[in-house]
Amino acid sequence: MSLEYPRFAVVGHPNKGKSSIVSTLAHDESVQISNIPGTTTKQRAFPLRIDGKILYELYDTPGFQRARATLAWLKAEDISAHHRPDRVKKFIYEHRDDARFHDEVELLEPIMSGAGIIYVVDGSKPYGVEYEAEMEILRWTGQPSMALINLIDDSNYVDEWKMALGQYFRLVRLFNPMEANFSQHIALLESMAQLKEEWTSGVKESIDIFAKYQSQKIDDSANLIAKSTANALSYISSLPISSNEATDSEKSQVVENYKEKIRSIENTMHQKIAKIWKHSSLDSTIDTALFLEMDLFSKESESLFGLSKRDMLIAGVTSGALTGSGIDLMVGGSSFMLGSAIGAIAGGVGVMLGYNEISDMKVLGQKLGSKRVEVGPMQNRNFPYILLRRTIYYTQEIANRPHANRADIEIESLDISKKISLNDDEKRELEGIYKIFRRGGTPKSKVMKSYTLLIRQILSRYIES
Known part of the structure; x- marks a missing residue:
């Protein structure tokens, strides 16, 4: 089903600032934010609505918990690249009631329903190979994607993150949801417009409406x-x-x-x-x-x-x-x-x-x-x-x-x-x-x-x- 507005699933490892990014981009203070990992347990949509018109919708999702096991299941059958999205859908169908993969199912569902991907990492922590399973799973979905580097603490490992993320995502941007101003919000929207050709005019219209608002x-x-x-x-x-x-x-x-x-x-x-x-x-x-x-x-x-x-x-x-x-x-x-x-x-x-x-x-x-x-x-x-x-x-x-x-x-x-x-x-x-x-x-x-x-x-x- 085609929607009049773009949707984005904000995904990543637990406690990397996903909910904070959703709250800032959706202008919604009802998004639950906590320093405790695992606060978000179910996907939830937060639309940015102005004068009754939805400009875009963001999904707050649980963090990956069993990424390696999920990727192993996806790779258990030898299939060509164009069948990989179907394989991800099959994973969701077969594990919908499996408590072990609850979080993976919750975060993958909106993506396989047409949402673009915003993958969030903490650039104040070193890059690690454990993130590669998450990024590979997201690549299997076939959905347009970008990565956001959020600096939660004072340390800075942005360069190594950019090197790794650039191999998996079309766009990589720095974005601090606790300090982002209006100009940075607009700049991020302009980046999001580049993810999919069908979204370009809609997101640009949203930028104009947002500025007037x-x-x-x-x-x-x-x-x-x-x-x-x-x-x-x-x-x-x-x-x-x-x-x-x-x-x-x-x-x-x-x-x-x-x-x-x-x-x-x-x-x-x-x-x-x-x-x-x-x-x-x-x-x-x-x-x-x-x-x-x-x-x-x-x-x-x-x-x-x-x-x-x-x-x-x-x-x-x-x-x-x-x-x-x-x-x-x-x-x-x-x-x-x-x-x-x-x-x-x-x-x-x-x-x-x-x-x-x-x-x-x-x-x-x-x-x-x-x-x-x-x-x-x-x-x-x-x-x-x-x-x-x-x-x-x-x-x-x-x-x-x-x-x-x-x-x-x-x-x-x-x-x-x-x-x-x-x-x-x-x-x-x-x-x-x-x-x-x-x-x-x-x-x-x-x-x-x-x-x-x-x-x-x-x-x-x-x-x-």
Whole structure:
């Protein structure tokens, strides 16, 4: 039976990274991965499906267990090469219920049903003759095949593996499923297209669809980030009070309620981003204190993700008359000059006055008898950049992460400013938008469109497309 999409059986010795390769290439985190040999006991198909269309299908299979005995059975009858695939089919038929050859039957079945072969080896281990029985069996199937060298550890025996694999497989490629990026995935698909002429157009079409899908995920992420951060920055927390003045306890409570809501907005946003990039299992590992208990409102978060006072001045001087070098001259290394030097610059003054406080606190409703204390919208000039850069960092970590990588997301501590940077024009444009958010209310659609496009521009620098 002919299918509209190519299928590939990922096969090899136990514990060589077959399941990790399936997970990464299928963008499927449901593939079971373990360091314990023999975790995969049955063949299972994992399609890469985009908008309801299957681009290709990968079979995760058990590893070879009795390759030499299997090859001996195949060679027991003297047959010509063109009868070898039939001999393999006969082996499957006669050993389907034989527990000794369970794994061999499971891995050979999809191949003899038309799947191409992706043979996986660990290039960090020396080549051994015990692999030759496996490769010879695969050659007997007559199916198009390629080999992937996966470097699981630090040692490197790639050259000897290439020499051996090249004698059995048409194509040999290096591929690390734990680190593979979008470009490497596309390059591997282009190699897979060469295995069989009938697959070429289908795989090339899949590459085009896959690239558009990547771009769409960036768009979806930008839309989500724009809406969520706008909601957070415009949010107002309200608490009923009994007198005309809020007590210290009531003030503390309304501020904590305010912070907790914004934390919740950030956390929900991150969970939705994980779903966009098909990493939804990370939901359970990401809580409101993202990145190793680093709270959104902590000094550590401000230090890593916020802008410096110099950068805030650049962002605040919206007229564009003062450049970064001009601010350097004004600051001159002497902190006491800072206030007087920027005294005539309205934007800069606004930035410095709002650098640390969260928001104004207002008591409303005294005349109406329903008194309440309010906090919000966000007035801290640095906070929007902290929230945005945390989210950009998280998004690029999620987007560039292979699905075989199940480790927690951690900060590569030191220089976030270089890892997630904003140029001066972006800072100025963002500050103009954040000024509107600080007024409260629902931003106009034109403002949100500009904000979304700007976030998309920033995301595109850090996510491959």
